[in-house]
Amino acid sequence: MDKKEISVKNALIHGDALTKLSAIVMGAGMIGHKQIVKGLMVLACEVAFVFYMIGTGLHSLSMLPSLGTQAQEKVWNEAKQIYEYTVGDNSQQILLAGVVTCFVIAAIVLLWILQLRHSYNLQKTLEKKGHVPTFKEDIFNLFDKNLHITLMTLPCLGILIFNIVPLVYMISMAFTSYSKEGEHLILFDWNGLTQFQRVLNLQGNIGRQFFQVLRWTIIWAIFATFLNYILGMILAMIINRKDTKWKAFWRFCFVLSIAVPQFVMLMIMNIMLQPSGAINVLLKNLGWISTSLPFWTDATWAKITIIIINLWIGIPYTMLQVTGILQNIPAELYEAAKMDGAGPVKIFFKITLPYMLFVTTPYLISSFVGNINNFNVIYLLSGGGPTYVGDTAGQTDLLVTWLYKLTVDQQYYNLGAVIGIMTFIILTIITLVTYRNSSSYKNEEAFM
Amino acid sequence: MEDTKRNKLSPRKRLTNFLVHLLLAVLAVIWVLPIFWIILTSFRAEPGAYTNTFLPQGYTLANYIKLFTDRNVLNFPKMFKNTLIIAICCCFFSTFFVLSVAYSLSRMRFKFRKPYMNIAMILGLFPGFMAMIAQYFILKAMGLTEGSAIRIGLIIVYSACTGLGFQIAKGFFDTIPRSIDEAAVMDGATQWQVFTRITMPLAKPIVIYTVMTSFIAPWVDFIFAKVICRANADQFTVAIGLWNMLQKEYIYQWYTCFAAGAVIISIPIAILFIYMQRFYVEGMSGAVKG
Numbered sequence A: 001m002d003k004k005e006i007s008v009k010n011a012l013i014h015g016d017a018l019t020k021l022s023a024i025v026m027g028a029g030m031i032g033h034k035q036i037v038k039g040l041m042v043l044a045c046e047v048a049f050v051f052y053m054i055g056t057g058l059h060s061l062s063m064l065p066s067l068g069t070q071a072q073e074k075v076w077n078e079a080k081q082i083y084e085y086t087v088g089d090n091s092q093q094i095l096l097a098g099v100v101t102c103f104v105i106a107a108i109v110l111l112w113i114l115q116l117r118h119s120y121n122l123q124k125t126l127e128k129k130g131h132v133p134t135f136k137e138d139i140f141n142l143f144d145k146n147l148h149i150t151l152m153t154l155p156c157l158g159i160l161i162f163n164i165v166p167l168v169y170m171i172s173m174a175f176t177s178y179s180k181e182g183e184h185l186i187l188f189d190w191n192g193l194t195q196f197q198r199v200l201n202l203q204g205n206i207g208r209q210f211f212q213v214l215r216w217t218i219i220w221a222i223f224a225t226f227l228n229y230i231l232g233m234i235l236a237m238i239i240n241r242k243d244t245k246w247k248a249f250w251r252f253c254f255v256l257s258i259a260v261p262q263f264v265m266l267m268i269m270n271i272m273l274q275p276s277g278a279i280n281v282l283l284k285n286l287g288w289i290s291t292s293l294p295f296w297t298d299a300t301w302a303k304i305t306i307i308i309i310n311l312w313i314g315i316p317y318t319m320l321q322v323t324g325i326l327q328n329i330p331a332e333l334y335e336a337a338k339m340d341g342a343g344p345v346k347i348f349f350k351i352t353l354p355y356m357l358f359v360t361t362p363y364l365i366s367s368f369v370g371n372i373n374n375f376n377v378i379y380l381l382s383g384g385g386p387t388y389v390g391d392t393a394g395q396t397d398l399l400v401t402w403l404y405k406l407t408v409d410q411q412y413y414n415l416g417a418v419i420g421i422m423t424f425i426i427l428t429i430i431t432l433v434t435y436r437n438s439s440s441y442k443n444e445e446a447f448m
Numbered sequence B: 001m002e003d004t005k006r007n008k009l010s011p012r013k014r015l016t017n018f019l020v021h022l023l024l025a026v027l028a029v030i031w032v033l034p035i036f037w038i039i040l041t042s043f044r045a046e047p048g049a050y051t052n053t054f055l056p057q058g059y060t061l062a063n064y065i066k067l068f069t070d071r072n073v074l075n076f077p078k079m080f081k082n083t084l085i086i087a088i089c090c091c092f093f094s095t096f097f098v099l100s101v102a103y104s105l106s107r108m109r110f111k112f113r114k115p116y117m118n119i120a121m122i123l124g125l126f127p128g129f130m131a132m133i134a135q136y137f138i139l140k141a142m143g144l145t146e147g148s149a150i151r152i153g154l155i156i157v158y159s160a161c162t163g164l165g166f167q168i169a170k171g172f173f174d175t176i177p178r179s180i181d182e183a184a185v186m187d188g189a190t191q192w193q194v195f196t197r198i199t200m201p202l203a204k205p206i207v208i209y210t211v212m213t214s215f216i217a218p219w220v221d222f223i224f225a226k227v228i229c230r231a232n233a234d235q236f237t238v239a240i241g242l243w244n245m246l247q248k249e250y251i252y253q254w255y256t257c258f259a260a261g262a263v264i265i266s267i268p269i270a271i272l273f274i275y276m277q278r279f280y281v282e283g284m285s286g287a288v289k290g
Helices: A008-014 A017-021 A028-032 A036-063 A091-127 A135-142 A147-173 A194-200 A205-240 A247-259 A262-272 A278-285 A299-326 A331-339 A344-372 A375-381 A399-409 A413-437 B002-008 B011-042 B062-069 B076-107 B113-123 B128-141 B149-160 B167-175 B178-186 B191-202 B204-220 B223-229 B238-245 B251-289
Strands: A074-077 A082-085
Touching (some): A008 A091, A017 A028, A028 A036, A028 A091, A036 A135, A091 A147, A147 B076, A147 B128, A147 B149, A147 B191, A194 A413, A205 A247, A205 A413, A247 A299, A247 B011, A247 B251, A262 A278, A262 A375, A262 B238, A262 B251, A299 B011, A399 B128, A413 B128, B062 B251, B076 B113, B076 B167, B076 B191, B149 B223, B167 B204, B178 B191, B204 B238, B238 B251
Antiparallel strands (some): A074 A082
8 A cells, every 4th residue: 555645644534433533532543443352452542641741741731931930038936936948949959840731742653653554555455355464463563573672672761861851951941041040940940042042142251261261172072082092092003014023922911901990090190290299209319300290280381291191091982993904905005105106104104094084984083972971081180270369161171071160060051051062062063064065975886 | 944035025124123023122112011011010119199209119918808899998809799790781782782673673674773873873863971970860760779789770871772873783784694594484483593593603792792892881881870770879880989089089099000900801801802903903894884
């Protein structure tokens, strides 16, 4: 049967009484068309939905526009001779309940469409004396041609409940006054784009910090991605050189540093580079310096230190990842270049690098995204510091670490949500632009 | 033999070779030194984070003993037990999620397939923390942020979204020839049988890889654990414990124990990682080729 014919519109116009009935009593069409168990299950969903809406859903929806108005109050209880607290509204819970209700409604609408189309389909099949799958056959199909439904339902539910719902919830916070500023932690209101204006206003304190953090985030991501990439590639090439001996041993030395959990290594580095940490002690004992080097106390030092330590962490990864791809570069290319008298540096920039860029653009994009969102390195190394008085963002804070500080430490939830949204927008733009302009997107077929 | 070979190389080449090996040696020292230093520190007899000498003055096993016997201040054995329980559960759920999604996307064709992959890509662009703070509120609404329910909360947080990380496993499944499946279907096998009896045994390396990565995750994550546990000290995982040992109030007493703890959790992870290395490389080059 033509798939286009099975639509909600057709079901409502051409459907028989039972199909039309299922627009109100969900599952009626299935029960009437020989799929009783399935129909009853759909009906149960509708009943549950109605009970949910009457129980809490309608209330949460009605509270959503105001986000609650009743503050907690102290009331004198004459009989007990004490002050009692009335239960006030909690805007954060109201918002969460509202978001969840919206998702529940969306789910029931989806189910409504699906069951209506399905009933119509069943009706048509029966009219043509076709075979309607029994419940047993449906179950069997869930393990055969519909296996993807069985396999993907739980993971999708997990993603929906613990990734998409939280994200929508957090995004909606950006449009409220949910913040410690002005004591809006329990009761807050919608306030539109105010927070966005604050963040984008270069004159304001928050705006100034935002652009400062953004600049460092991008500088950091560029350095961390490309330095790691190029130096890691050079290291891999040096180890794989024909004349290099003990290849496995060298590789082992570098891989060992990946094997140690990253956060442990970062914390150790942080301690080692403190003013009286091991590195300063070593340098002093050797007589090379007389006062400690300001690894974390000076903004420029801290930035350079972070980039260098990230090299220490990242280079072995790149080395591992590119080794296989490097060996795929056609040998003819190198031979031709050597014939023309190109030196190793020229060969690297004219052949190896373009080839690698061509093959690994997707990898580069994902590692760039990873670096912009690289929380651990900054948080555990410098903690975002040094921080100037009056700022919430330190000199080495990335957007993510600032987001963390704003929400977890300062409880400026609305501002944090705005920063998160901005990060997402920036990443989307960068990803789309680089991906569209990459040669692997323009010309999927071949290199050169 | 060695001499004749060496004579064949020109002096220029011999010099380059020498310089390359020297460079590698210097780099290797830079990369191994911090690891070496932390191992030495874990056996150091003097307490405190900052000492006046680079190498320890005396060696002892007391740090390791203290780590596993001192239960009053920072209860490391308890944390170890918590993390182990969480890791085992996570390992089970994550492996199931990742392999199910990867297999479906690689082998089955359905309408939701492309949208799913696009959604996964878009979700990956959001900073992980944004979801994390809201996740805390959701878990709180479900009552999973108090007492021993925190464990369930952490298991959920670590495994619920793993269905988004299907890329490496999918890349691996893509390399298994479809003709094998088709032959099995001809012989009357259902898709479920193909998945469990044919693809899974063939994909053993990637199954092991997935099991190991999801087992390691709770040991090395500290930020999700910190946000969800808050101040519930008896639910701490190893990572928070180690982080706490470096805070101002504990660092003098606990620094060398921190080193010992770091060594203890690094050893199994290092062994797993060195074993997994080749799948990591294969997965990577597979994903890029695709």
